[in-house]
Amino acid sequence: MDVQAFLAELDELFELDPGTISPADSIPDIPGWSSLTFMGLIALVDEELGITLAPDTILGCATVGDLLREVGLTPAETNAQAA
Amino acid sequence: MLDATALADRTILVTGASSGLGRAAAVMLSRLGARIIAVGRNEARLIETAEQLAGTGHLVRPFDLSAIDEIPGWMKSLSAEHGPLRGVVHSAGRHLARPLQMVKPDAVQELMQINVTAALMLAKGLRQRNVFEAPASIVLLSSVMGQVGQAGVSVYSASKGAVDALTRSLALELAAIGIRVNSIAPGQVETEMAQQQRQTLTEEQFERIRALHPLGLGRPADVAHAVAFLIADTSRWITGSTLTVDGGYTAH
Ligand SMILES: NC(=O)c1ccc[n+]([C@@H]2O[C@H](COP(=O)([O-])OP(=O)(O)OC[C@H]3O[C@@H](n4cnc5c(N)ncnc54)[C@H](OP(=O)(O)O)[C@@H]3O)[C@@H](O)[C@H]2O)c1
Numbered sequence: 001m002d003v004q005a006f007l008a009e010l011d012e013l014f015e016l017d018p019g020t021i022s023p024a025d026s027i028p029d030i031p032g033w034s035s036l037t038f039m040g041l042i043a044l045v046d047e048e049l050g051i052t053l054a055p056d057t058i059l060g061c062a063t064v065g066d067l068l069r070e071v072g073l074t075p076a077e078t079n080a081q082a083a
Numbered sequence: 084m085l086d087a088t089a090l091a092d093r094t095i096l097v098t099g100a101s102s103g104l105g106r107a108a109a110v111m112l113s114r115l116g117a118r119i120i121a122v123g124r125n126e127a128r129l130i131e132t133a134e135q136l137a138g139t140g141h142l143v144r145p146f147d148l149s150a151i152d153e154i155p156g157w158m159k160s161l162s163a164e165h166g167p168l169r170g171v172v173h174s175a176g177r178h179l180a181r182p183l184q185m186v187k188p189d190a191v192q193e194l195m196q197i198n199v200t201a202a203l204m205l206a207k208g209l210r211q212r213n214v215f216e217a218p219a220s221i222v223l224l225s226s227v228m229g230q231v232g233q234a235g236v237s238v239y240s241a242s243k244g245a246v247d248a249l250t251r252s253l254a255l256e257l258a259a260i261g262i263r264v265n266s267i268a269p270g271q272v273e274t275e276m277a278q279q280q281r282q283t284l285t286e287e288q289f290e291r292i293r294a295l296h297p298l299g300l301g302r303p304a305d306v307a308h309a310v311a312f313l314i315a316d317t318s319r320w321i322t323g324s325t326l327t328v329d330g331g332y333t334a335h
Contacts, residue, residue: 015184035288039235040182042283055285 001048003073009048010064013040023065027058045071089315091116093169096161098148098205101128103274104224105174106135107303108310112172113137115311120161120168122146123175148175148201149193158208167216170314171209173202174224178276179238180283191238198242199249206253210262217261222313223250224306225266227329243268247325254323263322265313270329272301297331305330 001009003023010021014032021030030037038058045053049071061067068074095112099105101123109119113136120142121129129143142165146157162168176198179190202223209215228236229243247266254264271277271292277300281289293300309328312318327333 013182013184036182036235038285039180039283040185043181043185052282055283055288059285 001073003068006048006068006071006073007064009044010041013037013044021064023063023068025064027061027064027067030064085115085311085315085317087114087116089115089311089317090169092118094118094120094166095170095172095314096120096122096158096168096205097172097174098122098201099174099176099224100132101125103174103276104269104272104303104306104310105172106132107307108172108174108222110135110137111304111307111311112314113141115315117170117314118142120144120165122148149196151196151200151204154201154204155208155211158205158214159211162214168209168214168219169216170220170222171205172222172224172310172314173205175201176224176276177239178280180235180280181238182235183237186238194238195242195245198239199245202246202249203253206257206262206264210257210260215262218316218319219262220314220318221253221257221262221264222310223264223266225250225268225325227268227270227327227332229268229325230327230333250325251323258322263313263318265318265321265323266325267306267309267313268325268327268329268333269306270296270301270332272303272306274303295332295335296329297334299330301328301330 007021008018011018014030042053045051051071057070095117097105097109097119100109100121109121109132113119118140119136121132122144123129124147126145133141133143177194179194206221223246225246226243228240229247250264250266306328309326
């Protein structure tokens with residue numbers, strides 16, 4: 001899964017229009033951020049990337065970009081793929 | 084009375100015997116004299132369970148219960164080979180924690196298949212002529228989530244509510260042929276399933292769950308004692324009931 005696809009999954013989880021969430025966004029400020037979407041995020045990373053993220057790792061991520069790096073997706077890849 | 088001969092010469096099939104509550108139940112029943120047929124998919128882990136069982140003559144029979152059509156025939160061949168069963172403990176099961184927007188039909192299907200349909204098919208398998216010997220007892224592992232709700236756990240809750248409802252109707256249908264059916268609704272017990280759940284919770288969320296259990300979190304043996312009581316003749320006048328074993332979780 002590439003960065004764009006992952007961001008699209010995030011938009012779906014938070015029920016935002018496609019293309020809303022970007023790497024610079026602050027995670028706790030995403031509209032709809034709650035213990036339920038938190039649970040969903042862990043499930044998403046597990047199902048789509050096969051990575052078990054510790055809850056505290058997510059809490060340690062300030063931005064979506066930090067989260068992308070934690071799961072081995074770097075925002076720079078987006079540009080590479082878009083190019 | 085529950086002593087080391089309470090289940091002597093009785094063969095009990097235990098699903099989910101490769102882990103957690105099923106393993107603890109198998110060990111407990113073996114200490115009361117039962118011969119265990121340990122079922123699950125992971126053979127190595129079933130063998131680990133077998134090594135912990137008291138007494139001799141136990142069997143390890145790997146089987147994937149999602150092959151639900153095959154369950155009755157498989158039970159028929161088990162009993163043909165090893166004699167009639169006196170009980171079934173269904174502890175194989177799955178948990179799912181997902182916000183609704185992430186719930187997919189396939190995952191619902193899979194969970195219902197193992198938690199509910201397999202339970203029904205095990206009862207169907209047991210009731211066949213020569214597969215059971217009366218008095219026999221079926222114990223289905225349910226959960227407090229079948230009685231109270233929790234956000235994000237709707238699919239699992241629905242499956243456990245179904246297990247409790249199934250227990251009542253099966254009890255009525257099978258009473259005449261000497262098979263009792265009961266379920267056990269545990270609160271949070273420290274097992275692998277609980278460990279997996281814990282990985283989706285922050286320390287703070289986990290503490291909140293712990294605090295909702297006035298007697299603290301359970302141990303596998305707490306549930307295994309309830310299984311033993313319901314499998315043995317100590318519960319001969321109990322059928323169609325759900326025994327809550329939850330450290331006070333649902334007393335709120
Ligand atoms: N632990 C708790 O706090 C708790 C609380 C309330 C209710 N419960 C209920 O108690 C039961 C046991 O839970 P647990 O904590 O012991 O869970 P667990 O440690 O995750 O064990 C689940 C068992 O199910 C078996 N299983 C899963 N799918 C199977 C399949 N298709 N075919 C055959 N076996 C299968 C697994 O064996 P293989 O991997 O070898 O197939 C494993 O032995 C479940 O019904 C659960 O919902 C548990």
